[in-house]
Amino acid sequence: MESLELPQMDPRVLKATSVKAEDPAASSPEPHALKITAASSNPKMFTLPWEKPLATWPEDLLANLPRGISRHVVRFVHVGDEVYAMKEITRNVAEREYELLRRLQKLELPTVQPIAVVTGRHSREGEPLEAILVTKHLKFSLPYRALFARNLRPDTAERMIDALAVLMVRLHLAGFYWGDVSLSNVLFLRDAYAFSAFLVDAETGDLQINLTEGQREYDVDLARTNIIGELMDLSSGSLLPSGVDEIAIGNRLVDRYHSLWSALTDTDKFGPDEMWKIEKRVNKLNELGFDVDELEMKTAGR
Ligand SMILES: Nc1ncnc2c1ncn2[C@@H]1O[C@H](COP(=O)(O)OP(=O)(O)O)[C@@H](O)[C@H]1O
Numbered sequence: 461m462e463s464l465e466l467p468q469m470d471p472r473v474l475k476a477t478s479v480k481a482e483d484p485a486a487s488s489p490e491p492h493a494l495k496i497t498a499a500s501s502n503p504k505m506f507t508l509p510w511e512k513p514l515a516t517w518p519e520d521l522l523a524n525l526p527r528g529i530s531r532h533v534v535r536f537v538h539v540g541d542e543v544y545a546m547k548e549i550t551r552n553v554a555e556r557e558y559e560l561l562r563r564l565q566k567l568e569l570p571t572v573q574p575i576a577v578v579t580g581r582h583s584r585e586g587e588p589l590e591a592i593l594v595t596k597h598l599k600f601s602l603p604y605r606a607l608f609a610r611n612l613r614p615d616t617a618e619r620m621i622d623a624l625a626v627l628m629v630r631l632h633l634a635g636f637y638w639g640d641v642s643l644s645n646v647l648f649l650r651d652a653y654a655f656s657a658f659l660v661d662a663e664t665g666d667l668q669i670n671l672t673e674g675q676r677e678y679d680v681d682l683a684r685t686n687i688i689g690e691l692m693d694l695s696s697g698s699l700l701p702s703g704v705d706e707i708a709i710g711n712r713l714v715d716r717y718h719s720l721w722s723a724l725t726d727t728d729k730f731g732p733d734e735m736w737k738i739e740k741r742v743n744k745l746n747e748l749g750f751d752v753d754e755l756e757m758k759t760a761g762r
């Protein structure tokens with residue numbers, strides 16, 4: 461288990477804000493009995509059939525909502541008045557992702573909300589089962605395939621990419637290296653004029669003090685490659701509006717990301733008598749089509 465995480469570790473992280481270094485659970489033994497780790501308790505969680513593989517949970521517990529492509533078994537489950545997303549994964553990965561999501565939520569970043577990690581699962585016959593990461597189902601969110609299945613506006617792809625660029629810049633400004641950016645790992649919320657994007661899969665991510673340009677560029681480059689592939693896949697299923705150029709959309713992500721990043725981080729400093737510089741920057745962001753309300757503007761430091 462330990463060795464699974466090592467290749468992803470940046471050596472500096474051990475000295476910095478590594479989840480692994482701070483997480484005492486990472487080296488704790490597998491619990492023998494069912495263990496639900498959560499920030500707040502919900503007694504209904506104990507009534508769920510944890511002794512069954514998630515893929516075999518009874519239909520009447522499940523919520524039939526649009527779900528993206530995933531490597532693992534993921535199900536939406538009614539728990540009282542809430543709907544939770546459950547993902548069956550190894551214990552180390554579940555604990556790591558839970559902790560990362562908690563830290564991202566504390567930084568008020570747009571991600572799904574972690575609810576619990578369930579470990580020590582066993583079948584009736586005593587066979588060990590994988591852990592489950594529980595997050596709150598993000599209401600009204602759509603995975604990208606569902607978005608295209610419902611939305612015939614020709615600029616859907618552009619609006620989606622713009623939202624993803626905002627999400628990536630926000631995560632990178634906070635020091636989050638994603639490592640697995642793709643449309644499948646994002647959820648979209650739609651309002652009248654724009655989409656907003658939420659991170660859903662933090663499994664490969666790492667929260668650091670500062671990202672290097674190389675790390676940011678790796679995320680951007682992988683996003684581009686994955687987006688082009690995912691759009692081509694939509695296109696072969698006739699889900700993409702005709703005339704959409706997959707490669708141009710992939711390149712748009714790179715352009716939007718860089719424009720936004722430099723509009724926010726270019727190093728002209730603001731003096732107290734230079735408020736016009738802030739105004740200029742806000743105007744530049746507006747010209748780029750970004751909603752400045754979405755971003756926290758800092759007047760000092762950058
Ligand atoms: N909290 C959530 N709210 C809404 N949808 C979710 C949530 N968690 C997961 N999903 C859906 O399940 C899919 C797979 O989840 P993900 O964490 O990416 O799994 P995997 O690690 O197997 O790729 C996502 O694309 C998303 O559509």
Ligand SMILES: [Mg+2]
Binds near residue numbers: 645
């Ligand atoms: Mg995923």
